[in-house]
Amino acid sequence: MGQIRTNSSTAEDLLIDVDRSAPEPLHRQIAASIRGSIRAGRLRLGTSLPPTRTIAADLGVSRGVVVEAYQQLVAEGYLTSRAGGYTQVAVEPVPAPPGRRGGDRPAARIDFGYGRTDVSSFPRAAWLRSVRTVLTTTPNERFAYLDGRGVPELHAALTDYLNRVRGTSARPENVVICSGYGQGVSLLLQVLAARGARRLAVEDPSPDDDARLVAAAAGLDVIGVPVGPDGILVEELEHTDADAVVLTPSHQWPTGGVLSATARSRVIGWAQRRRAVVIEDDYDAEYRYDRSPVGAMQGLAPDTVVYCGTASKTLAPGLRLGWLLAPPHLVDEITAAKVLADRGSPVIDQLTFADFLTRGEFDRHLRRMRPVYRRRRDALLAALRTRLPELEPVGVAAGQHVVAWLPHDLDEAAVVAAAARHGLVVQGVSRYRLNLAGPGGLIFGYATLTERAITDGVEALADAVAEVRNPQRSTQSSPETAPDPTP
Known part of the structure; x- marks a missing residue:
């Protein structure tokens, strides 16, 4: 079996969660x-598991x-x-069946795709507790049609969390719940275009989806503004x-720069x-490893900055939960656009997330995942060195990627x-530039590997x-048999 590996020392490291109210026995x-x-x-x-006494003490069983x-x-x-030895993992994970892209070309062996989170670590037991609480305690009227901004419970829970x-x-009255960042920025740009906006500035490089696509569809001219080491x-x-300008000031995508206090003040001015x-x-500001927390720009000028947040990078993109903190003069128009789009986001999901936040489960999940992602980042940096x-x-x-x-x-x-011919998906930075000038670089997403x-x-x-x-x-592999490098 080779050398013994020990990568977990507590129940939290093993991502064990128990629900004492569930009918299923704890064991x-x-x-x-x-x-x-x-x-x-x-x-x-070959991984060695912690002793049973350690797990029992951690879980309180x-x-x-x-x-x-x-x-x-x-x-x-x-x-x-x-007897007297370690309890060890005895099997390898069952590999997923190979997928197919582009006809008969094989799927990539290893995918460094960016913008993903490890959905296998989703805190199902804790989320289920919140679902049960919602279904057993929520007043009937909450399940009727509501204000397009979302439910008051989530407004309050989010403002408490984000301010802290x-x-x-x-303020709760300035929160609009939406279906992820994509819908949030779409609603906002529709409102700005209707108000007469004609030009949208974006960081260069920046993602080629969401804001840039929506802006083009709304008839806005997109202006690329170059970024330096600090954003x-x-x-x-x-x-x-x-x-208007779209910024990722706490962790520039994709270069990772942090906009300085002086630069933030100049942008607001x-x-x-x-x-x-x-x-x-503010797409992945919760995941930080070697630096102090960097606050949001919205706190400096809440009447000028629209804050966009989402659970996609922290919990799971499939939840489709996002939120805008909008200046008071934009709230009603964004809400009207949201109602026109889909009549509002699902109530049970909103209430569940509100309970999840209020119980402190969101903080706990982030504490569990930070060391997991940090170890993966460290493995990437060590291998590159x-x-x-x-x-x-x-x-x-x-963050969850490295350039x-x-x-x-x-x-x-x-x-x-060449990486594709070797079974790898890794993206280049150049495809995300509006202007072609700039050094070549690779984007390594590591969250799911x-x-x-x-x-x-x-x-x-x-x-x-x-x-x-x-x-x-x-190698002798030809382009016809190489995996498609585009995720």
Whole structure:
């Protein structure tokens, strides 16, 4: 079995959660959590599990309950145990059946796709507790048609959380609940266009979906403003005649820069002079590893900044939960656009999230996931240092992805294509630029990959880079059999 690996020391590290109000016995809940972690690849073959006394103490249950769970998993073949020794994982995760893209081309072996979160770690038991609470305690009238802004319980829970954690200056009456960031920014840009806005400034590079697509559909001209190491170049923004600007000031996408206090003040001053709107996309500010928290811009100028938040990067994108903190003069028009779009977001989901926030489960989930993502980020950085030291990682202190700049002798498109031939999906930075000028770079999303997959992926990428530098070492795979590099 090789060297013993121990990557978990507590029940929290194992992502075990128990619900004492559930009809299912506790030992079965514990077994199901561990079984799920093995199937998802979080616990690999040979990993040593914590002693039963440790798990029992962490969960506040008797040792016999944990012993019964371990014994059940041993009987099923998931674990192996011997007297006086470790209890270890005895199986590899079952690989997902290979998918197909582009006809008969094989799916990628390792996908460094960005903008994802590890949905296998979704806190199902805690979420289910909140669902039960909602269904048993919510007054009947809450299930009727409501104000398009959403339910008051979620307005209050979000403002409490965001003011405490993100430094916003939010009031419940200024919150509009929407179906993720995509719908939120769409509603906002529709309102601004109806008010006479003609030009939208965006960071360059920036995502090519959501804001840019919606702006084009609404007839707005999109202006790219270059970014530097610390985010958008404010002096370039000040030379534009934009009516609104979309920013990711706490963690610029994709470079990871953090807009300084001076730069934030200048952006707000520019917006106030032009009567423009600052749209703050706070997409993954909760995940930080090597830096202090950076507050939201909205707290500096709540009448100028529209704050956009979402549960997609923290819980799961499938929840379709997002929110806007809008200046008072925009709330009614955004609400009217929301009602016209879909009559409002699902009430049960909103109430469940409100209860989840109020109970402190959201904070607990983030505390559990930060060290998981940090270990994956550390594995990526270590592998790059060892196998591709000529790449320059940036924006590593927070988030769920890393950008690595390529040396001048490497062509970005050639590296991306070679990586695809080696079974890797990795995106280049250039496709997200409005202007073509700029250094080549690669975007590594690591949130959904195991540490082993990350290391293997960088090994394969190093082979791909060597192939680009020395085409004679190229493999015999042809473009017709290579995986599609576009996710």
